[in-house]
Amino acid sequence: MKAIKKGFASDNWSGVCPEIMEALADINKGHIFAYGEGEEEVSQTAFRKFEEHFGKDIKVFFVYNGTAANVLGVGHLINSYQAIVAAHSAHLNEDECGAPEKFIGAKILEIHTDNGKIVPEQVKPFLSSIGFQHHSQPKVISISQVTEMGTVYTKEEIKALADFAHENNMYIHMDGARISNAVAALNTDFRNITTDVGVDVLSFGGTKNGLMFGEVVIFFNKKLAFDFEYARKQGMQLHSKMRFIASQFTQYLTDDLWRKNAEIANNMAKKLAKKISLIPELSISNKVEANGVFVLMPSELIPKLQKHYFFHVWKESPVYEGNIPMKEVRLMCSWDTTKEDIDGFIDLILELV
Ligand SMILES: Cc1ncc(COP(=O)(O)O)c(C=O)c1O
Incomplete structure (x- = not known):
């Protein structure tokens, strides 16, 4: 499969x-x-x-x-x-x-x-x-x-x-x-x-x-x-x-499996947020306290990224930074998100912006 x-x-x-x-x-x-x-x-x-x-x-x-x-x-x-x-x-x-x-x-x-x-x-x-x-x-x-x-x-x-x-x-x-x-x-x-x-x-x-x-x-x-x-x-x-x-x-609930999985997801979200915060075209739009990262990104970037990595647009109505329409998206990390997944996503953003 x-x-x-x-x-x-x-x-x-x-x-x-x-x-x-x-x-x-x-x-x-x-x-x-x-x-x-x-x-x-x-x-x-x-x-x-x-x-x-x-x-x-x-x-x-x-x-x-x-x-x-x-x-x-x-x-x-x-x-x-x-x-x-x-x-x-x-x-x-x-x-x-x-x-x-x-x-x-x-x-x-x-x-x-x-x-x-x-x-x-x-x-x-x-x-x-x-x-x-x-x-x-x-x-x-x-x-x-x-x-x-x-x-x-x-x-x-x-x-x-x-x-x-x-x-x-x-x-x-x-x-x-x-x-x-x-x-x-x-x-x-x-x-x-x-x-x-x-x-x-x-x-x-x-x-x-x-x-x-x-x-x-x-x-x-x-x-x-x-x-x-x-x-x-x-x-x-x-x-x-x-x-x-x-x-x-x-x-x-045995041997803290719940905590192990959750910590991976939360830590990956922190890593993702940190890398995104270094990209001037994007901005973090909510506090990153668990495994979700909310990001404002140029609207035209979204479908290009979604061809390779799926994620949801959180707010469809755009806000404007200067005359650039931006939308808020939600990026969720999971127990199986890896550093490589994040690096691949960030590299693609850097290539496209
Ligand atoms: C906050 C929250 N509560 C409850 C649920 C439960 O949803 P489901 O009925 O799909 O298991 C979800 C799933 O998206 C959720 O995000």
């Missing part, structure tokens, strides 16, 4: 890392309970791994993908007359094709931010709706860690939002499709930015950091998880051959 050249489109364009592939092959033997039911060993082992990383007082549910983790996780916290507060750039708001609106039925209250992060001051104005029967009732603050703009919330920033949510009878949900990249970037552990700061529900991702498929909904308050197994099944996300999701996560 023809290998496709590596680009910077997204961290889910990469394949499965070798350790996970091995875990999948290992578990592909014999017959065991389907659906993770009963005392099925493979899921129980994975649950224990999650407890090692997040503490004992959690409930863990495997699902297929990140959209489902967000929709089912948040949907279990609210009624359709309540509302979700999120950054306008949140995956939940922009990239889930209205799944939250259809399956939760609730309104999303958007906050416009340049860096993808929100702060309590921006949520405050929505509180005036509480108790006013004509308005959706704000009930969940959803944040993405890493944000869709490549930035990372600090522990203090998350705690401030969680405290604010709880003081106002709301919950906090974290879309952690890239939580491993955030934890690696902050040089901390999973507990530090979730369990310890009051996150109520987490969508824990793996696909963007070396897994084949599978994401997780983690409840940090077991009461909130009440009846979630039924919501998952009704939500069409109960995987039948559950061992293939569970075993990937056991491997992922």
